[in-house]
Every structure is written in C-alpha cells, then in structure tokens.
Amino acid sequence: MTSQPLDRALVEEAAKKSGLLWVRGAEASAARAVWHVWHEGAVCLVGDGPGEQPLPGLADGGAAEVTVRSKDKGGRLVSFPATVTELAAGTPEWAAAVAELKGKRLNAPDAERMPDRWARECRVLRLVPAGPVAALPDGDLAERPVATPATTRRPVPAALPKLLARRRKGR
Template identity: 75%
Template sequence: MTSELLDQALVEEATKKSGLIWVRGAGAPAARALWHVWHEGAACLVGDGPGEQPLPGLAEGATAEVTVRSKDKGGRLVTWTAKVVEPAPGSEAWESAVAELKGKRLNAPDGEAMTQRWARECRVLRLEPTGDLAPLPDGSLAEPPLPTPATTRRPIPAGLPRLLLKKRRRK
C-alpha cells in the first residue's frame, strides 16, 4: 500500500511541476510533447482544433503512455499509464478542466471566446493515472524528429554585431 501511495504522489507532483508531458496514444508512431494542466487527479489537455495542439491516438476509453520530465534537468522522471477520458462539452467536469486550462493557455488568438471555440471545435481530454508505472529505460530512447516545414535560422548579417555594439556605446 505504501508503494502505491508513493507512486501516486510521484506521478502527481512530477506532472504538476512539468510544463510539458510526452504522450503516446494507442497507435501513434511516437510520443508528442503536449502542454497540460494537472487538475483533480488527472492531466488535462486541449487540442485537435484550429490553432491547438494535435492529439493523435488519444481516443475516449483508450490508454496512453505519459512520460514526465524533470523541470530543471529535463531528464525522464516517470512514465505512467493513463486512461483517456473525454468529458462532454458543458458538463461539470469539462467546465472545471477548461477553467484551469484557460489560465495556462498562452497566446490565444480569441481571448475570452476561447472556451466557446474549444466547445465547438476542439477536444478537452483528461489523462487519468491507472496506477501502472513503466520501469526507467536503460538506453536513451531518442527518436529522430518528426517531419516539419519549419526551417533553421540563417546566419546573422556580418554588420549586425557592429550595429548592436554602437547602440550600447551611445547609452
């Protein structure tokens, strides 16, 4: 019993303090980094809508593997199994999850109308811990990055350092 309580406390504290969790849904090729909020014993997510994070492989009633990293060092702390629950929009569970998520959503394009958009076009999910923890791996488990249209920055222009230093001297 003590071991179960310690495991539960580890999952809760680590997930609460981490800004991102890595989630692999059923059938997903790789885990994805997702922002979340810990609320009432579960990690709450919003996504699968315009302007929101994708939630591949996360279907109602399925299980997902959640990996939590250390906020200061970035290393893996714990990997736990979650049951995916999708509260109905407008339900009490949905409203309480959305109230927490709304405060943590950065750069929302529609401000206060965000919750109505989430109800219409997005999915709000709860990842509830089942109590199963995966053992820490021996290797790194590093995977190649997912394909993306993003590009790297180009080198800075040669004269830019002189321009920046000139402004500092004038002050």
C-alpha cells in the first residue's frame, strides 16, 4: 500500500469514482485504458479472454503503473505504482472480486454465465498500490493510440452537415 495516509485516501477515492483507468505493465510499451472496480484496497481487473479487455504486460508478481482519470473531465488525477497479483479461480478472493466486477461489466452477451466463462478463459487481477503517488507532470504525455484494425469505412460526405441542419429546421 502507499506510504502516506493522504496518498492512500487519494488513490482510493479516485479509483472508486472513476470507471476507467490507464495501466502500463512492466513489459508493455504503452499504457492501456481498462475498466475496473476498487475492491478491498486494490484495483481489480478482468481480461485476456474472448470478448474481454486485453491486459498486456501485466504478469502475476509483476509491477504496473496505474493512472486514474477524472470521471467528469477525463484528465489525470493521480498515478501510482502497483503490484500485480493474479487471483486463482474458485478461491474466496476470486469470488469476491468477480462479484464486484460482474456488476460493472457492461453489455456482456452472457450475463448469468459470465463468472463461469471468466474462470475458464480469463484472468482476474488485483493491482495493489505499492509506493507513493507520482508527481503530476509538467508537460504533455500524449501518446499515439495503440494500433487497431478498427477504422471508419469512408469519409463523411461533404453535404451531410447541410442535410442535418435542414432536417432540424423542418421540425
């Protein structure tokens, strides 16, 4: 856990309120946005399975850098180092974390069977804060987005804004 009581309080409050954070594993080159829950003093994640978020560079016993964003403005609130622990499926710790994660998982195709699928095909990780919070940076930390095959099909037609404006006037 972080060393200062105020650091712990800041990390906990920020992680509880934000539904999205950025995680960079020790072996990963870029931070990745992930959804999470705050449970029993740690950030809990599920992923690395079909239809779930990827968790590259996060290994059991490894280290990670976690950055929590503001829910309303989207800006950086706090960054802290964390220790990664993979929870074994079927343990009481795993069941408690999965119960919290299940409530936050949106648009799951198999809501009732989701914990069974997670036990078979996914990893559930706990990221426990391990050190003081990092100082806020002075400069811009923007990075290129992670490569993805997802693209738009074609550019927006030039006449579309005019058509939409005309439709609004007709109402």
